[in-house]
Amino acid sequence: xxxxxxxxxxPWLKVHSQVILSRYQEAIQKENELxxxxxxxxxxxxxxxYGLHRTDDQWIFRDWAPNATAIYLIGECNHWAKEExxxxxxxxxxxxxxxxxxxxxxxxxxxxxxxxxxxGQGTRIPAWVxxxxxxDTTKLFSAQVWGPEQTYQWKNPDFSRGDDAPLVYESHVGxxxxxxxxxxxxxxxxxxxxxxxxxxxxxxQLMAVPEHPYYGSFGYxxxxxxxxxxxxxxxxxxxxxxxxxxxMGLAVIMDLVHSHAVKNENEGLGRYDGTRYQFFHDGGxxxxxxxxxxxxxxxxxxxxxxxxxxxxxxxxxxxxxxxRFDGVTSMLYFDHGLGKAFTGYDDYYNANVDVEATTYxxxxxxxxxxxxxxxxxxxxxxxxxxxxxxxxxxxxxxFDYRMAMGVxxxxxxxxxxxxxxxxxxxxxxxxxxxxxxxxxxxxxxxxHDQALVGDKTIIFRLIDKEMYFSxxxxxxxxxxxxxxxxxxxxxxxxxATAGGSYLNFMGNEFGHPxxxxxxxxxxxxxxxxxxxxxxxxxxxELRFHWLADFDRxxxxxxxxxxxxxxxxxxxxxxxxGDQILAFQRGDYLLVFNFNPVQSFTGYGIxxxxxxxxxxxxxxxxxxxxxxxxDHSMTYYTKPSGGLTSQHYLNLxxxxxxxxxxxxxxxxxxx
Numbered sequence: 021x022x023x024x025x026x027x028x029x030x031p032w033l034k035v036h037s038q039v040i041l042s043r044y045q046e047a048i049q050k051e052n053e054l055x056x057x058x059x060x061x062x063x064x065x066x067x068x069x070y071g072l073h074r075t076d077d078q079w080i081f082r083d084w085a086p087n088a089t090a091i092y093l094i095g096e097c098n099h100w101a102k103e104e105x106x107x108x109x110x111x112x113x114x115x116x117x118x119x120x121x122x123x124x125x126x127x128x129x130x131x132x133x134x135x136x137x138x139x140g141q142g143t144r145i146p147a148w149v150x151x152x153x154x155x156d157t158t159k160l161f162s163a164q165v166w167g168p169e170q171t172y173q174w175k176n177p178d179f180s181r182g183d184d185a186p187l188v189y190e191s192h193v194g195x196x197x198x199x200x201x202x203x204x205x206x207x208x209x210x211x212x213x214x215x216x217x218x219x220x221x222x223x224x225q226l227m228a229v230p231e232h233p234y235y236g237s238f239g240y241x242x243x244x245x246x247x248x249x250x251x252x253x254x255x256x257x258x259x260x261x262x263x264x265x266x267x268m269g270l271a272v273i274m275d276l277v278h279s280h281a282v283k284n285e286n287e288g289l290g291r292y293d294g295t296r297y298q299f300f301h302d303g304g305x306x307x308x309x310x311x312x313x314x315x316x317x318x319x320x321x322x323x324x325x326x327x328x329x330x331x332x333x334x335x336x337x338x339x340x341x342x343x344r345f346d347g348v349t350s351m352l353y354f355d356h357g358l359g360k361a362f363t364g365y366d367d368y369y370n371a372n373v374d375v376e377a378t379t380y381x382x383x384x385x386x387x388x389x390x391x392x393x394x395x396x397x398x399x400x401x402x403x404x405x406x407x408x409x410x411x412x413x414x415x416x417x418x419f420d421y422r423m424a425m426g427v428x429x430x431x432x433x434x435x436x437x438x439x440x441x442x443x444x445x446x447x448x449x450x451x452x453x454x455x456x457x458x459x460x461x462x463x464x465x466x467x468h469d470q471a472l473v474g475d476k477t478i479i480f481r482l483i484d485k486e487m488y489f490s491x492x493x494x495x496x497x498x499x500x501x502x503x504x505x506x507x508x509x510x511x512x513x514x515x516a517t518a519g520g521s522y523l524n525f526m527g528n529e530f531g532h533p534x535x536x537x538x539x540x541x542x543x544x545x546x547x548x549x550x551x552x553x554x555x556x557x558x559x560x561e562l563r564f565h566w567l568a569d570f571d572r573x574x575x576x577x578x579x580x581x582x583x584x585x586x587x588x589x590x591x592x593x594x595x596x597g598d599q600i601l602a603f604q605r606g607d608y609l610l611v612f613n614f615n616p617v618q619s620f621t622g623y624g625i626x627x628x629x630x631x632x633x634x635x636x637x638x639x640x641x642x643x644x645x646x647x648x649x650d651h652s653m654t655y656y657t658k659p660s661g662g663l664t665s666q667h668y669l670n671l672x673x674x675x676x677x678x679x680x681x682x683x684x685x686x687x688x689x690x
Contacts, residue, residue: 023037024037024040024041024044024414024415025410025411025413025414025415026040026406026407026410026414026415026416026458027040027415029414029457029458030406030456030458032365033365033406035365036365036368036369039369040369040407040415041415043375043378043379044382044415046375046379047378047379047382047383050324050379050383051382051383051386053321054321054324054325054383059390060328060383060386060387060390061332061387061390061391063325063328064325064328064329064331064332064387065329065332066148066325066326066329067148067150067246067329067330067332067333067337069082070082070083070084070147070148071083071146071148071149071150071246072146072149072150072165072167074122074167076122077121077122078119078120078121078122079119079120079121079122079124079125080117080118080119080120081093081108081117081118081119081120081146082115082116082117082118082148083108083115083116083133083146083147083148084114084115084116084147084322085114085116085135085292085293085298086113086114086293086298087114087137087138087293087294087295087298088114088116088135088136088137088293088294089136089137089138090107090108090135090136091107091108091116091118091133091134091135091136092106092107092108092133092134093106093108093118093120093131093133093134094106094131094132094133094134094143095129095130095131095132095162095163096129096130096131097120097124097125097129097131102134106118106120125165126165127165127166127167127168127169128164128165129164129165130153130162130163130164130165131162131163131164131165132144132145132146132162132163133145133146133163135292135293135294137293137294137295138294139294140294142285142286142291142294143286144285144286144292145161145162145163145243145244145286145287145288146163147245147289147292147299147326148246149163149244149246149247150166150246150247150255151163151164151165151166151247151250151254151255152164152231152243152244152247152250152287153250154233154250154251160286160287161231161233161243161286161287164250166254166255168256172255172256172259172260172263174259174263174339175263175264175267176263176266176267177339179266179267179271179339179341180394181222181223181271181341181394181395181396182394183585184222184579184582184585185518185520185521185522185578185582185583185584185585186222186223186271186396186421186462186520186521186522187220187221187222187223187521187522187575187578187579187584188221188223188224188225188273188462188521188522188523188524189216189219189221189223189224189225189523189524189526190225190227190467190468190523190524190525190526191208191212191216191224191225191226191227191525191526192226192227192228192238192239192468192526193205193208193226193228193229193252193261194228194235194251194252194550195536195538195550195551195552196208196211196212196526196551196552197211197551197552198551198552198553198554198555199547199551200546200547200548200550200551201547202235202251202252202547203252203551204252204253204257205252205253205254205257205258205260205261206253206257206260206261208252208261209257209260209261209264209265212526213261213264213265213268213270214268215554216270217268217269217270218572219529219568219571219572219575220572220575220576220578220579220580221270221524221575221579222269222270222271222579223270223271223272223273223341223396224265224270224271224272224273225272225273225274225275225344225523226272226273226274226275227239227274227275227468228240228249228275229248229249229258229274229275229334230242230244230245230246230247230248230249230277231243231244231247231248231249231250231287232249232282233282233284233287233288234282235251235538235539236538236539236540237282238468238472238538239275239277240275240277240311240346240347241281241282241311241313242277242281242282242288243281243282243284243287243288243289244287244288245281245326245327245330246330246333248338255338258338259338259339262338262339262340263339266339271341271342271396272340272341273340273341273342273343273344273396273398274334274340274343274344275343275344275346276330276331276334276343276344276345276346277346277347278316278327278330278345278346278351278380278384279315279316279345279346279347279348279350279351280308280311280313280314280315280316280347280350281299281300281313281314281316282313282314283312283313283314289314290314296314297317299314299316299317299320299323299326300314300315300316300317301315301316301317305354308350308356309356309358310356310358311350315350317376318351318374318376318377318379318380319376324380324383327380327384328383328384328387331343331384331387331388331391332387332391335388335391335392335395336391341392341394341395341396342388342392342395342396342397342398342420343388343395343396343397343398344396344398344400344423345381345384345397345398345399345400345419346400347400348381348399348400348401348408349400349401349402349403351374351377351380351381352373352374352377352378352401352403352405353372353373353374353403354372354373354374355372357402357403360403362403362404365406367403368403368404368405368406378417381399381408381417381418381419382412382417382418384397384418385397385412385417385418385419386412386418389418396420396421397418397419397420397421398419398420398421398422398423398462398521399417399419399421399422399423400423400425401422401423401425402423402425402426405417406456407458407459408422408459409421409422409456409459409460409461410458410459414458416458420460421459421460421461421462421520421521422459422460422461422462423461423462423464423523424455424461424462424463424464424518424519426451427451427452427463427464427465427514428464428465428466428467428469428470430451430452431465431466431478431510431514432470432478432481434448435478435481435482436481440502440506440614440616441599441615441616441617443599443614444596445594445595445596445599445600445601445612445614446594446596446601448513448601448614449517449591449594449601449603452513452514452517453517453519453589453591455519459519460519460520460521461518461519461520461521462518462520462521462522462523463514463515463517463518463519463521463522463523464514464522464523464524465478465510465511465514465524466478466525466528467523467525468525468536470525471525471528471532471535471536472535472536472537473535473536473537473549475535476535477528477531477532477535478507478510478528479503479507479528479531479532479533479567480533480535482502482503482506482507483499483500483503483531484499486499486500486503487531487533488533491533491556491562491563491564492561492562492563493561493562493563494561500563502616502676503531504531504563504566504567504644505638505639505645505676505677506676507531507567508567508570508638508643508678509612509614509638509676509677509678511524511529511570511571511574512574512610512612512638512678512680513601513610513612513678515574515575515578516578516583516589516603516605516608516610516680517589517603517605518584520584520587521584522575522578522584524571526552527552527553527554529567529568529571530556530557530564530565530567530568530571531564531567532552532553533553533556533564534548534549534551534553535549536549536550537549537550538550563644566642566643566644567643567644569642569643570638570643570644573636573643574636577635577636577680581608583605583606583608586605586606588605588606589603589604589605590603590604590605591603592604592609592625592626592627593625593626598613598615598618598620598623599613599614599615600612600613600614600615600620600623600673601614602625607682607683608635608680608681608682608683609625609627609632609669609680609681609682609683610678610679610680610681611625611671611673611678611679611681612677612678613673613674613675613676613677613678614676615675615676616675616676617675618675619648619672619673619674619675620672620673621672622670622671622672623670623671623672623673624668624669624670625668625669625670625671626666626667626668627657627667627668627669628657628667629657629659629663629667629686630656630657630667630669630683630684630686631654631655631656631657631683631684631686632654632655632656632669632681632682632683632684633651633654633655633681633682633684634649634650634651634653634655634679634680634681635680635681635682636679636680637649637651637677637678637679637680638676638677638678638679639674639677639679645677646674648672648674648677649672649674649677649679650672654684655669655670655671655681656669657669658670
């Protein structure tokens with residue numbers, strides 16, 4: 021029997037080798053069935069057939085609705101009336117087609133489909149629509165003809181993101197401004213992209229791009245999978261955003277929600293042709309019990325065609341540089357992983373795993389890298405399924421990275437439940453570096469999840485109500501001092517130990533003081549908490565800029581010196597009683613004193629004979645510290661006895677501080 025590298029790398033998987041191999045073979049068989057000798061890219065071509073297309077002298081609509089008995093185009097072109105001249109013709113295999121003259125439609129026209137089936141009928145936004153708009157008064161959605169005379173001309177058509185480790189700035193366009201309203205693609209391009217570039221991040225992750233009826237869903241209840249959300253602007257304005265980011269050297273990835281779809285029928289895929297089972301599983305299997313949404317049927321070839329074509333659409337039409345796949349755990353397991361503790365390998369290789377979903381991931385990741393070998397594919401997954409971020413050829417599912425979702429959970433638990441003086445530095449290092457050796461992860465202290473209403477950001481957990489009363493520099497406060505010190509240390513140790521990539525949600529780097537709460541009935545439809553207050557990080561009277569300045573120093577260090585491209589993180593020393601931790605990554609040594617009260621003079625860190633210079637530390641005046649550490653010195657290790665004995669690097673380690681040192685060229689005396 022063929023042995024896959026995934027199994028060779030992990031002896032504990034041998035007992036499950038038959039299941040792993042069968043899943044791998046099933047994915048290959050499905051690929052062959054779909055492609056019939058073509059490439060996956062050629063197969064994922066649905067948007068070039070379905071939807072609305074304009075030729076030199078006519079408009080052509082095509083749709084797939086196998087349960088439909090009739091389809092009519094209704095819209096501004098015919099006063100929203102069902103007319104025989106606008107009736108689609110059945111062309112076989114559940115496909116429908118309507119051909120109109122070039123003068124019967126124009127750019128900007130609103131329209132919808134009127135679909136009839138045995139026993140019912142309904143108005144629908146076309147499944148393959150690439151532009152949908154919402155009426156400000158009625159809140160109803162319509163499709164819109166998007167065919168400007170001048171197509172968007174790319175300024176940076178050949179951008180490639182390079183080989184640097186992704187430093188991801190997780191962003192939401194609508195809440196990226198200070199005003200209490202929805203902000204636009206153009207505003208993000210003009211005002212936020214320069215901030216991201218200056219902060220040192222190299223990858224922008226855009227949330228909530230595909231159209232979604234409810235703003236407060238954070239974009240996770242998608243209705244139109246091929247349409248960028250019109251509440252932020254036009255498709256061309258999104259392209260301009262991505263184009264300008266590429267001009268700055270920034271890659272742009274998007275949250276891809278193929279884990280489920282909104283139940284809405286008029287503007288979504290729910291009962292599109294009168295049946296649930298067109299796109300989704302029927303019955304309970306097709307409803308997500310926690311998300312009030314429908315679950316795709318990944319075993320259906322037409323659904324695979326739809327979803328894989330969607331991937332190609334965003335990569336080629338908008339030149340996105342990859343995806344962060346949302347809800348991967350939900351897709352992998354029939355119980356969606358809800359309330360389940362994954363305690364052993366048996367949990368990943370039993371009847372609870374949806375093999376049709378593992379096949380989909382194989383196909384999706386192969387397609388992504390076939391289109392763009394440099395594209396990023398990141399899995400939001402919490403069960404820890406082995407091989408998720410291992411190469412397809414090794415028997416993995418082909419993601420480039422998986423989210424290290426246990427890291428923010430660890431920080432929350434530690435801050436909530438353990439007093440500072442009892443923080444175990446050995447445990448901290450273990451939790452931050454524990455991962456499968458054959459996978460890379462995106463590490464993060466917190467993301468948008470921790471900033472949502474009902475939860476708390478790290479800065480809020482550390483400072484709480486003092487955030488509102490004591491963030492001015494002329495208001496001394498020990499709680500705020502503690503919070504700022506730990507905020508910097510937590511981010512530095514999380515980023516410096518990251519297993520390949522690091523992520524931050526916009527504004528969290530400077531301790532944004534407001535949680536995220538989108539307009540809803542419960543808050544009287546307020547935008548107060550759906551925005552980012554950039555100005556407080558620029559106000560030199562406030563302390564927020566200290567955190568932003570430190571984050572900028574940290575991220576530029578990682579980016580400029582390719583720190584996360586160095587795979588090994590070596591544990592050098594820890595002392596649980598003193599709460600001192602030291603680890604090394606390449607030529608960089610990081611030393612942390614988590615002790616809340618005790619500073620140490622001449623503290624010895626055991627190393628080989630070497631010399632070091634401090635690059636930066638969390639206690640610098642410019643970062644809101646006390647400036648207690650001398651950067652002018654060159655630090656040499658000293659032997660404990662003779663020259664061949666253990667050497668120690670003796671450092672002054674103030675309480676609640678961390679420092680980054682760089683190894684210097686050193687000629688040992690013999």
